Amino acid sequence: MRYDSITEAIGNTPLVRIDPSVHGLGNIDLYAKLEMLNPFGSVKDRPAWHMARPHLEEAAGGDGTVVELSSGNTAKALALLAGLHGLKFKSVTNRMRVPEIKELLLLLGAEIEELPGQSECLDPTDTDDPLTRFHQALSEPGSRYLHTDQYFNPRNVEAHAAGTGPEIVKDLDGQAPDWFIACVGTAGSSTGVAQVLREHDPQVRVLGLVADKSDFIPGIRTIDEVHQVGLFDPATYDSLASVTSQEAIDGMVTLIRRCGLLSGPTGGAAYQGAVRHLASVDAGLAGTGRRQSAVFIVCDRAESYLSYVRQRRPELLGRARRGPSVSSLTDSEIRAEARVIGVEDARRWTAEGDPRPLVVDLRGPHAYAALHIEGSVNIVDEMFEELVRTGLPFSRRTPVLLACPVGEKSLRYAALLTRMGHPDVRSLAGGIVAWRDAGAPLTRE
């Protein structure tokens, strides 16, 4: 298919039936609307383009900055759209909790401002919350900000009322599904799609999913946070239910491993919330001979959420540790096998030893540059860890003095290297701190 602009590739995403043997609902056809297949990778491509388009066409090539409160997919889409039009993009957020997404946004050229945390010594009369200041800055005279305002902008809803909703109806042969399940973030997709589906069939039931209050699922707001969304209207939903991050990851894993759908946690939450809610509906349909259909949205893809999964379910990424590692040694093994040397003896050894030891400083490069033992080399502990996995990084004939801040890490590595067959590796007792406290010389780069 040939396009003049990538923006033409937004929308017209597939609707894929989930195999009933996966979800176990015998009387319901469950479909996934694959919004992750939009060109910038998520359901937000639609509203981002629809909201930004009037601004962009007006300001193209100028020095304006598109600005939005977003920590994820809207920011991603807007950053790309702004770049495409020669403009800058700035994301303001207090929800930048997935490091890969932050880095991805930086790669896309976005500027990110993170809002301050809550005050610890609270002044209840201080009404100056950071968002108020943000809005003031936007409306200052001469402001070059183009604010897309996704939580309040009706064009967010329109993008789905004109695109996502009608596509679902078309792909179901002109029928609205009996159920529509949506995660509530800006409420744009749920409101827009629900509008269209209800126009076709007022009987459509809409389930809104919110994040459990103490939990965090990317792109989904908690029950309190949805009340702060201008587009959120409780009347859109027949019911609201909450999902946890564990359910989101369960759903994500099912979609990935059983359905061939590379969904992120938001899509996983929608799937899991849908199946949980529809189970009782399915039981009610059993034996009646009636079938129903349901649609949920797969919002974006899995790749950006590896750290999110690692934090919550490390076993899913269970990387096997290979090669020798300090973590394989017990404290008593370390005490038994590591040799230590006090500051005075170490000074003599480094000055008069024959041969003199190689001094390895395991601290970070900034600390090393600021002050170190004359003649030492700097191999940061993390890198040292990798080096020793593949074998001894220096000759057995070279004695080694290991130094870290207080002699704790160096002791572990001394034990490990001894176990790996090095005959003379010693840990500096008390580390660089003891060295300094003894008045021994340290030099600066």
Added chain:
Amino acid sequence: MKDAPLYLRPRVDPPLASLLGDVPFLHSLVDVLGSPLNVLLPEVVAENAERFRSVYRRHHLVGRVYFAHKANRSSALVRRLAACDPAGVGIDVASLEELRHALSCGFTGDRVMATGPKDREFLWLAARVGATVNLDSVGELELLAQLVRTYGLGRVDVLARLSGFESDTGHGGAGTRVLSRRSRFGTPLAEADELWAALERHQDAVALTGLAYHLDTTGLEEKARALERCVLAMDECRARGLAPRVVDIGGGFGVGYVAEAGEWERWTTALSEAVLGARPSLTWRGHGYGLRNEGGTVRGAAALYPAHRPVAGPGYLDQLLSRTAPVLGRPPATLLLEHLNDLYVEPGRALVDQCGLSLARVLDVRPMDGDPTRHLVRLGMNAGDVSLEEHGVLVDPVLLPRGDSRDAAPDDGPVGVHLVGNLCLEADLITRRLVFLPRLPRAGDLLAFVNTAGYVSDFHAHHAQRQPVARTVAVTEEGGARHWCLDEDYWPLTHPQGVPS
């Protein structure tokens, strides 16, 4: 409609729980000393200091934990801390009188840190007794140096308080800009060159022992950035020939007031709903704590202390030290160690967590006009005596019935009450929140506000309308027996009632 009571029940750890369980003892104290009454457990403050110290040890860090005296006026707490390991525990004073008080309680000058806005007298005494002066500005440094020379005070140890980390771009690489509330204390990093030059100029009068910051935020990210930036600035100072050894990261470690996350979550959700009109008000005259309803959408920010904190105090310090710093990519604890820096912290609220409670006598109970399901409960205290509202702290008091009424009226159930004070003032509400109690209190009962030693019990106490200001007692336990004495009579000795002969 009848809702389940929206409790916000306090977190009560064992020592305080045991005290709270001794209802006759607490009643007898108020009978003798009057209402309101503050009760402190000095032993707990020492245990808290030890918890902070154990975080230091876990990270192999050296340096003092300084109690931010402003959190509480008590002598007992300060004297108990003075008895702790001098190398591990110090005190942070923010006025001349706090400094005098700390010295009179047994702190030697070398364990004292003078912070905050300082006048000449405060600076003179701090310098005279060998306290460390936490410098707010170049101007303060000039004043101090002049005093040192004029009065022959000897070289004074100083920390330089820095601010304005947000606009600092000197060490980029972190990619994003983390905004912070602007502080009116400290020297902005952008003006640090002037500060370093002044410190060099006054080297005969002051010795720079370290750099300091304090950020008023619960955000770990902001604090980690400031800490990392201080570590780098320490190296800049050393490269100039100054010899600082300490990074002082201030306080703000937090306290969890409410025991259960679920109660806090239900209440805050209900507040949003009440603001939207979707449920009856939870507060006096529909107060929204900063939230407002604009066309069906909640706007504004809730000006509430996050009363349920899964991680607070020493645990929060541990997290701050363990997370990866944005520029250098190593945890702050590692950075401090590797750059050979000691660590100072200045907890206030967190150090007196679970150290005390405030008692008030119930004076009068009556149904509210127009809503017989709610009651007004008038207490023998006013909003100044437990300044919950002033700090946005929301937590229920514990009802301690008077012995003879405990088994009466079995039909009593949970009830919503408004707690009003003893001032002749419409606004004198102990809290604007509708408080649920397990049953309706009666005149003569006590309400115990738990965990008030940090800023809540005496920070805003006053003599308006000549109402009595709370007395404070220190309670200790020895051999299973509970002893009490007036706060001013407490000393950290065993046998508070004298050595038995």
